[in-house]
Amino acid sequence: MKKPSSSTDRRHFIRTAAGATAASAALAGQARGEGVPSDKKLKVGFVGTGGRGTGAAAQALSADDNIELYAMADVFQEKIDKSLATLQKNGDLADKFNVPTKRQFVGLDGYKRVVDSDVDVVILTTTPGFRPLHFRAAVEAGKHVFAEKPMAVDAAGIRHSYDTLKMAEGKPLSIVAGFCWRYSPSRVEAYRQVMEEGMIGDVTSVYATYYSGHSKPHLNPSLRTDGMTDIEWQIRNWYNYTWLGGGGLVEQAVHSVDKIGWVMGDTNPIRCRATGGLSSPQVGTGNIFDHYHIAYEYPNNVWCHLASRKTPGCLNENADFVRGTKGTLIIGRGSDPYIEDNDGKIIWRYRKPRTGEANMYQVEHDELFASIRSGNHINDGDRMLHSSMMAIMGRMSAHTGKEITWEDAMAAEEDLFSSEGEMQWDQPFDPGPVAVPGTTQIAGIGQAGRKTSKA
Numbered sequence: 066m067k068k069p070s071s072s073t074d075r076r077h078f079i080r081t082a083a084g085a086t087a088a089s090a091a092l093a094g095q096a097r098g099e100g101v102p103s104d105k106k107l108k109v110g111f112v113g114t115g116g117r118g119t120g121a122a123a124q125a126l127s128a129d130d131n132i133e134l135y136a137m138a139d140v141f142q143e144k145i146d147k148s149l150a151t152l153q154k155n156g157d158l159a160d161k162f163n164v165p166t167k168r169q170f171v172g173l174d175g176y177k178r179v180v181d182s183d184v185d186v187v188i189l190t191t192t193p194g195f196r197p198l199h200f201r202a203a204v205e206a207g208k209h210v211f212a213e214k215p216m217a218v219d220a221a222g223i224r225h226s227y228d229t230l231k232m233a234e235g236k237p238l239s240i241v242a243g244f245c246w247r248y249s250p251s252r253v254e255a256y257r258q259v260m261e262e263g264m265i266g267d268v269t270s271v272y273a274t275y276y277s278g279h280s281k282p283h284l285n286p287s288l289r290t291d292g293m294t295d296i297e298w299q300i301r302n303w304y305n306y307t308w309l310g311g312g313g314l315v316e317q318a319v320h321s322v323d324k325i326g327w328v329m330g331d332t333n334p335i336r337c338r339a340t341g342g343l344s345s346p347q348v349g350t351g352n353i354f355d356h357y358h359i360a361y362e363y364p365n366n367v368w369c370h371l372a373s374r375k376t377p378g379c380l381n382e383n384a385d386f387v388r389g390t391k392g393t394l395i396i397g398r399g400s401d402p403y404i405e406d407n408d409g410k411i412i413w414r415y416r417k418p419r420t421g422e423a424n425m426y427q428v429e430h431d432e433l434f435a436s437i438r439s440g441n442h443i444n445d446g447d448r449m450l451h452s453s454m455m456a457i458m459g460r461m462s463a464h465t466g467k468e469i470t471w472e473d474a475m476a477a478e479e480d481l482f483s484s485e486g487e488m489q490w491d492q493p494f495d496p497g498p499v500a501v502p503g504t505t506q507i508a509g510i511g512q513a514g515r516k517t518s519k520a
Contacts, residue, residue, distance in 0.1 A: 099237070100440030101185070107437065108135035108163075110184035110208070112176045112199055113191030114148035115139075117213060120426065121190050121243070123152055125211065126161045128430040129438070133161050136168040136182040138175030139191075140300060145169050173490060180206045186437065189213065190243075192303040193311055194482045197222040201229045204238065209437055211430065213243035215319045215453040218311035220461075221480035223454045230446040239442040241433040242449030244323045248432065249425035251415045255394055255402035256328055258413055264404050265389030271325050271369035272386040274397075275318035278377040280304060283349030295494040305351030306496045307460075308481040312353040314341075314463075315456045318373035321385070322459065323452035324396075325361065325369045328387055331448045333471040334361040334369070334455065341463030343499055345376050352499045359459035371459070466502030467510055478508035 101107065107129060111122050114137055126132055134152070139145050149169075152158060170178040176199045180187060186209040189199045197217050203210045217223045233240065246252045258264045281304035289298050303309040310316045341357035356374040363369065384397035392406040403414040436443045458474035461467075469477075 101438050103131060103438060105131070107132045107186060107434070108184045109133065110136040110138075110179035110182060110187045111148075112138045112179050112187060112189050113195075113213075114144045115190065118188065118190030119148040119151050121188050121211060121213060121430070122148070123155060123158065124427050124430040125186070125188055125434070126152070126158050127427065128434040132434070133163045135163055135184050136170065136179045137164055138170040138172075138179045140171065140173060140175070140297075142169070142171050145171070173488060177202055180208060185209060186211070186433075192300065192309045193316060194218045194222075194303075194309040197225045197229070197482075200226055201232075204229050204233050204240075207236065207238065209239045209433070211241050211243070211433055212449065214323070214449065215311055215315050215456060216242070216450050217453055218308060218315060218457070219479045219481040220454070220457060220475060220477040222482060223450055223457065224475070226450050230450070233444070233446065237440065237442055238444070239433055239436045240444045240446045240449075241429055242445040243429070244320065244445070244449060244452060245425045245429060246320060246324055247327065247445075247448075248429040250422050250428070251402055251417070252324070252396065252425075254415055255396060255404075258404060259328060259387060259389070259394050260330070264392065264413055265387065265394055266391035268328060268387060268389050269367060270388045271328060272388075273321040273325060273369075273371045274382045274384050275321045275371065275373040276380050276382045277317075277375055278379075278381070279347070279355075279375055280313070280317060283347045283351050286349050294491045296488070296490050296492065299494065299496060302349070302351065305347070305349070305353055307352055308496055310353070311457070312460055313355065313375045314357045314359070314371075314373050314460050315453070317375075318357070318371060319452060319456040321371050321373070321383070322359075322456040323448075324385055325371065326448065326452045326455055329363055329367075329369065331451050332363070333451075334363055334458075336468055336470045337361045337455075337458055337462050337474075338468045339459050339462035340466075340502070341460075342502070352496050354460075354463060354500070357459065357463050359462070361455065361459075461507055461510060464500035464502065464505050465507055465510055466505075469510055473510055477510050479510075 109125055109132060111134060122134060126134060137145050149164060153162060168182055180202050187203040188211045189196060190213040191199065193215050196212060200212055216226050283302050283305045299306050299309060337359055339357060339359040341354040343354050344356060355376055359371045361369045387394040392404050392412065394402065394404050396402045401415040401417065403411050406412050432443060458469055461474060461477060461479060462469045
């Protein structure tokens with residue numbers, strides 16, 4: 066994989082600009098454009114054609130009447146074939162495909178060919194390690210973007226993407242993130258009751274859970290055929306490698322991190338401390354933890370906790386408990402969001418419309434394409450990177466066993482995505498071992514946030 070043509074590519078960026086950019090996250094605000102008239106067909110490019118990506122593509126194609134899927138890319142042709150076949154089964158999308166073989170791009174550089182293929186909008190749904198490079202290419206080319214969460218897997222990728230946001234400032238581009246709960250009508254209204262109506266008073270703590278079974282078990286090593294390279298094998302098992310997926314906290318429980326960030330006004334936590342480990346190793350290889358507990362400290366002794374576990378046979382729960390001086394918002398306990406006062410009396414409950422609640426996955430695409438048509442562009446950029454970085458910060462604390470300040474997390478010399486230089490499909494690649502808290506070191510991270518040199 067060749068480096069981007071930008072003068073600030075990812076490797077150069079971490080070496081020369083870590084301090085300045087880490088200190089201040091650029092806010093790429095909304096910009097107004099002329100909009101795109103309804104009689105102009107919008108062309109969609111689709112990069113990363115797995116299951117979630119295929120769902121996002123279907124939602125994108127359903128979001129506008131005059132739209133077509135124009136180009137696709139993946140590292141595996143069979144993924145493209147399966148995705149296209151799945152999409153074409155949807156009769157409502159029958160006239161929205163224009164993806165001949167010549168615009169089906171296979172390989173690590175396929176994203177560049179999609180971006181260069183005269184598309185208007187790019188859907189970025191590859192494994193997250195690739196996201197910063199793909200995001201940069203799309204913004205440099207002036208494309209509207211839907212980017213699935215998370216936005217990076219390490220501090221270097223976040224800094225790189227903040228630099229990309231600076232490039233987007235003032236441009237008539239829409240950038241929508243796959244933090245879907247921000248587009249959920251029930252969650253939007255619940256957090257409005259807390260943040261605007263003040264129904265629970267001042268927030269004093271948050272407890273969020275993300276408990277589930279294994280999402281993507283590692284393939285049995287016997288399935289690794291002769292000639293399958295390290296890069297191919299690890300991409301086929303991407304969820305289990307930190308450099309590709311970020312681990313369960315960064316790849317999935319980041320939704321719960323995002324909701325913590327949301328209710329705290331997307332302000333920086335002062336610091337975090339975390340625990341975690343691997344309690345049920347799988348057959349095969351990989352280097353991720355399967356459980357975490359993260360505590361984020363905010364001003365006025367407000368602590369926000371996230372408990373995440375990916376272990377079969379245990380309690381499954383995805384819930385949020387936002388406590389305040391007047392009551393508690395409870396989300397995900399088998400009912401619509403509701404608020405209890407300090408005596409346990411329900412004083413507010415979300416009521417679904419008679420026609421049913423809109424699907425949040427569809428809403429995010431509806432709003433993306435409506436903004437492109439109207440010229441009132443959406444830019445989720447700053448908050449989507451902020452929530453991703455909060456999750457990365459938590460993982461770094463758990464992996465090292467150190468308490469980490471926000472400033473040190475942003476400046477950390479953690480760069481997992483690839484070895485120095487260009488990535489090649491056939492290169493040997495050692496993803497590193499499972500972290501050992503108290504032993505694993507990250508340059509720039511030390512006890513109580515003090516910097517230490519890399520061991």
